[in-house]
Amino acid sequence: MLPALWAVQDQFGYLPSAAVAAVAEELELVPSEVAAVSSFYSMYFSHKPGQHFVQVCRNVSCALRGADGILAHLGRVLGVEDGATTADGLFTLEGTVECLGGCGGAPMMQVDRYSYEDLTPDRCDNIIAALRAAPPVEPGRDGGPGGRS
C-alpha cells in the first residue's frame, strides 16, 4: 500500500481523494481503509503544499545548535508563519518536524526530498534564492540539488 500511495503523491504532490479511491479499488479495499493508512503517516499530504516544502528540524540536536533561530529567520525571509504557504504558492514552511537524521549537520532542514545542513541565516537566504530562481519543478521530479552543497 505504501508504494502505491507514494506513486500517487509523487505524481500529484499530495493524495487527492479520487486517487485514494483508485488505489482502494486497485487493492480491493474500501477508500476508508486506505485513508486510515494514509492518515497515519506524516509524510502523506491530504492537501497540496506549496511547490517547495521547507521543513526545519527542531528536535534536540538541532535545537541545541540554533534551530529556533533558523526557523524564525526563514519565517521572516518567506513572510509566512510556521505551517503556512507563501501567497505565490512557492513555499510551505513547517517547523514542527521531528529529527531527520541530519543531527551531525545541525541545524538542518529538508526542502522537498533533500537535506541542507550546517545552516546559517546566510546559507538559508542562498538556498531560498536558488529555489526561487530555479525553473518550476514538476512534482515527482528532483526538487533540488541536495546534500551539503
Added chain:
Amino acid sequence: MADDLVLTRLVGRPGVTTLEGYERVGGYLGLRKAVTLTPEQIIDEVKSSGLRGRGGAGFPTGTKWSFLPRDVFPRYLCVNADESEPGCFKDRYLIDELPHQLLEGVLIAAFTLRVSHAFIYIRGEYRAQRELLDRCVAEAYEAGLAGRGILGTEWDCEVIVHGGAGAYICGEETALIDSLEGLRGQPRLKPPFPAIRGLYGSPTVVNNVETLSNLPFIVLEGGAAYAQRGTAASPGTRVFCVSGHVERPGNYEVPMGTTTFRDLLQKAGGVWKGRALKAMQPGGGSMQILGPQHLDVPLDFKAVADAGSSLGAGALVVMDQTTCLVDVAKRLVDFYHHESCGKCAPCREGTYFESQLMHRLEAGIASESELATLSDICANMDGRCFCPLGDTATWFVMSAYRMFPDEFLAHCGAGRCPVRAARPAAA
C-alpha cells in the same frame, strides 16, 4: 589504529558507492565466501564474533537467527533502516557511504537464513538514500549477486527497497512488519515473536543496518578477528553519532568497551566554544541522561547500564553549561507525543498530558505541585505501555528531573525560563 575499524574502513575510497568501486576494494568477497559455507558455519562465526544488534536492544545476532523454526518456509528478512531516534544518523551515513557493504551484509544474512525475500525498510525522509539503494540493488541484480541463481548457485533471493512515510514507531520491529504489509504501523503483541510469526505470518528476522553491515567483515575475516576488537563483554566496534554542543559533530567508529565517553567526546573535538559539559544523552532520545561524572564510563553495554542509562542506538548528544534541561525534555516529550501510535491508552494519553505539562513548565507557568503530577504521570506510563515507546517517553524527563531537581523547581512560577534568562546574549 586504522586496523581497528570494521564498518567505516572503506569510507571515501574512490567510487566505493558503485558496485565496481566496491568490488575493487574487496567488496562481495564475503558473500562469495559465504555461499561456499553452510548456514551453520556462518551462524557459528556470527556467534563467535559476539555481535549484538545495533538497533537499540543489543540482542545477540547469532542467537536471534537460531530462533527461526527449522524447515518452515518461506522466510523473510527485514532490514531496519527506519532510523528515527532523535540524535541518530549512523544508518544514513552507512548507507550514504557504503551502500554495497550493507547490501552484501543483507545477502549474507539472506543466504544464511535461506530467506526468499529481503525487504529494506527505509524511512520516508531518507529519499535520497532510498534512490541510492535502488540503484545499488539494480547493480547487484545485473551482476548476478541478487535474484535468481545467485553467484551460479541454486539460491534465489529477491531484494526489495521499501520506503516508509514518516512514523518513528515503524522502527519497532512488529510495527515495521505491519507497515510493510500495508497497514498502519502499530506494534503487535509478542509472543509470537517475528522469528516464529512475522511478515505475512512467516518466520522473519528483523536486523538493523549497522548490524548487517558488519557481516562481510565477519564472514571474510572470521568471528574471532571481529571479537579481538573491543572487550570480551562488548566485542567489536560501533559507530556513534555525536551531535549537539561539540566542535565536530559526526559519526565516529570506535571499539566498544575500551573507549570511554571522554574519548568519544574528544574525537568530536570536545565541548564547543571551550565551554563546560553539563549533561549528555547516550543512546538516542529515549535514554536516560548522564553527567560529567560519567565521562570515564566505558562504552560497554553493562557499564553504561550500571551508570543508569543505555547505549541504545549509539548516539551521544552533548549539552554545554548553558543548556536548559527542561527545554530539552520538553522537545523530547513532544517528539513522543507526536510519534505515539495511539494503540494503547497509557502512552496515547500519557504523552499528551506529559507534553501539556512540560510546555507549562518550560514557560514558567506551572506550579510546584505539578512536578509531582509529572512524576505521577510518568510512573503510570513506565512499564505499563504496550511497547517500549511509551516507557521510554518517560526516561529522559524523569532522569533529568532526578539529576537537576533545582532546575525544574526554578521554572515553577518563574514566568519564563530562568536558564535562558541567565544566559549571556551571545550564547
